[in-house]
Amino acid sequence: MRYTQGMTQPNERRYREILEHAARLIFQHGYEATSMQEIAESCGLTKAGLYHHIKTKEALLLAIMHYGMDLFEEMVVNKVVSIADPLARLRECMARNIALVTHDTSKEVTIILHEHQTLTGDSQREINSRKKRYVQFLEKSFRDAIDRGQLRPVDPTLAAFSFLGMVLWTYKWYRPEGRIAAQQLSDGMIELFFEGLMPRG
Amino acid sequence: MRYTQGMTQPNERRYREILEHAARLIFQHGYEATSMQEIAESCGLTKAGLYHHIKTKEALLLAIMHYGMDLFEEMVVNKVVSIADPLARLRECMARNIALVTHDTSKEVTIILHEHQTLTGDSQREINSRKKRYVQFLEKSFRDAIDRGQLRPVDPTLAAFSFLGMVLWTYKWYRPEGRIAAQQLSDGMIELFFEGLMPRG
Numbered sequence: 001m002r003y004t005q006g007m008t009q010p011n012e013r014r015y016r017e018i019l020e021h022a023a024r025l026i027f028q029h030g031y032e033a034t035s036m037q038e039i040a041e042s043c044g045l046t047k048a049g050l051y052h053h054i055k056t057k058e059a060l061l062l063a064i065m066h067y068g069m070d071l072f073e074e075m076v077v078n079k080v081v082s083i084a085d086p087l088a089r090l091r092e093c094m095a096r097n098i099a100l101v102t103h104d105t106s107k108e109v110t111i112i113l114h115e116h117q118t119l120t121g122d123s124q125r126e127i128n129s130r131k132k133r134y135v136q137f138l139e140k141s142f143r144d145a146i147d148r149g150q151l152r153p154v155d156p157t158l159a160a161f162s163f164l165g166m167v168l169w170t171y172k173w174y175r176p177e178g179r180i181a182a183q184q185l186s187d188g189m190i191e192l193f194f195e196g197l198m199p200r201g
Numbered sequence: 202m203r204y205t206q207g208m209t210q211p212n213e214r215r216y217r218e219i220l221e222h223a224a225r226l227i228f229q230h231g232y233e234a235t236s237m238q239e240i241a242e243s244c245g246l247t248k249a250g251l252y253h254h255i256k257t258k259e260a261l262l263l264a265i266m267h268y269g270m271d272l273f274e275e276m277v278v279n280k281v282v283s284i285a286d287p288l289a290r291l292r293e294c295m296a297r298n299i300a301l302v303t304h305d306t307s308k309e310v311t312i313i314l315h316e317h318q319t320l321t322g323d324s325q326r327e328i329n330s331r332k333k334r335y336v337q338f339l340e341k342s343f344r345d346a347i348d349r350g351q352l353r354p355v356d357p358t359l360a361a362f363s364f365l366g367m368v369l370w371t372y373k374w375y376r377p378e379g380r381i382a383a384q385q386l387s388d389g390m391i392e393l394f395f396e397g398l399m400p401r402g
Binding site for chain 1: 231232233234317318319350351352353355356358359360362363365366367368369370371373374380381385386389390392393394395396397398399400401
């Protein structure tokens with residue numbers, strides 16, 4: 001829905017196609033290395049024709065990131081927000097976030113991760129405030145679990161960013177054809193994060 | 202020492218100055234957004250003058266990354282490799298790696314983290330093989346600690362990349378002026394990673 005932000009005419013299908021092509025090029029080559037000329041060519045448009053649909057290259061990146069955030073919220077946060085038990089909520093949230101990175105790899109989500117310093121001004125603030133809502137959701141869940149005595153009293157912010165680092169870094173090293181299967185990664189990482197590395201008993 | 206790779210003349214001091222200027226620009230604006238023209242201007246050189254010292258922009262990035270890896274190895278791996286106890290080695294390694302990211306933030310190390318897909322061909326293989334040596338050092342240390350019964354039998358590769366994700370993601374969110382002090386982050390993350398989140402006893 002937010003994918004329609006920055007539209008300059010009602011031809012929404014065409015606009016979505018442009019974002020799809022642009023996201024593919026930016027995913028493959030990076031934002032700076034992708035020119036509006038290349039995006040236009042990939043859509044079968046002239047550069048002037050492209051500018052008819054989208055005002056600036058930065059508006060294009062912003063729309064792609066909003067779409068990535070929509071997808072992320074739909075597949076991760078919205079699926080776990082109603083789980084009453086905070087520890088179960090956090091474990092399921094980690095499982096779904098790992099699945100999004102390893103299994104349903106989305107070029108838009110990867111662009112959010114990789115181009116984290118590319119946007120400027122208001123555009124950057126818009127995306128950062130959506131990211132911040134996820135961090136706050138995690139912090140709140142850690143706080144709830146600590147209050148219930150399910151987790152020991154760690155700093156919820158540090159726990160939230162440690163969770164995110166472990167999970168999101170996966171996009172840099174995980175390969176579907178590698179030795180570690182996606183399910184094994186997910187189960188192993190959840191256990192490692194929540195239960196640590198010390199021998200039991 | 203590797204910073205001298207790709208030299209086209211023996212004027213090493215001048216060459217190092219160029220790498221220093223280039224690293225600052227690439228750190229601030231990204232590799233793709235930085236032109237050889239801008240690097241030349243920042244060094245007080247003409248573009249032709251710059252090309253006298255360095256053959257290509259990619260050779261410049263490779264030299265900067267080798268320097269970052271030198272720095273990283275000197276400040277992290279070389280300082281812990283001789284610790285006989287594998288668990289103590291891993292804990293000290295995490296502390297030193299966090300310190301490098303939070304305290305002695307180096308633009309060259311940040312460039313290695315951020316521009317992880319920018320190099321191509323042989324240059325990419327060169328840097329990747331140096332990164333891989335660090336992953337293998339961590340895997341070996343986890344394996345040793347598991348063999349000694351210091352850690353429970355987790356997958357050493359998964360443990361290594363979880364360690365790296367938690368620690369290296371820090372460069373994306375940690376701010377020296379923020380609520381969490383560097384020492385607090387380091388102590389908290391080491392405890393969280395090795396001991397997990399479950400209540401004790």
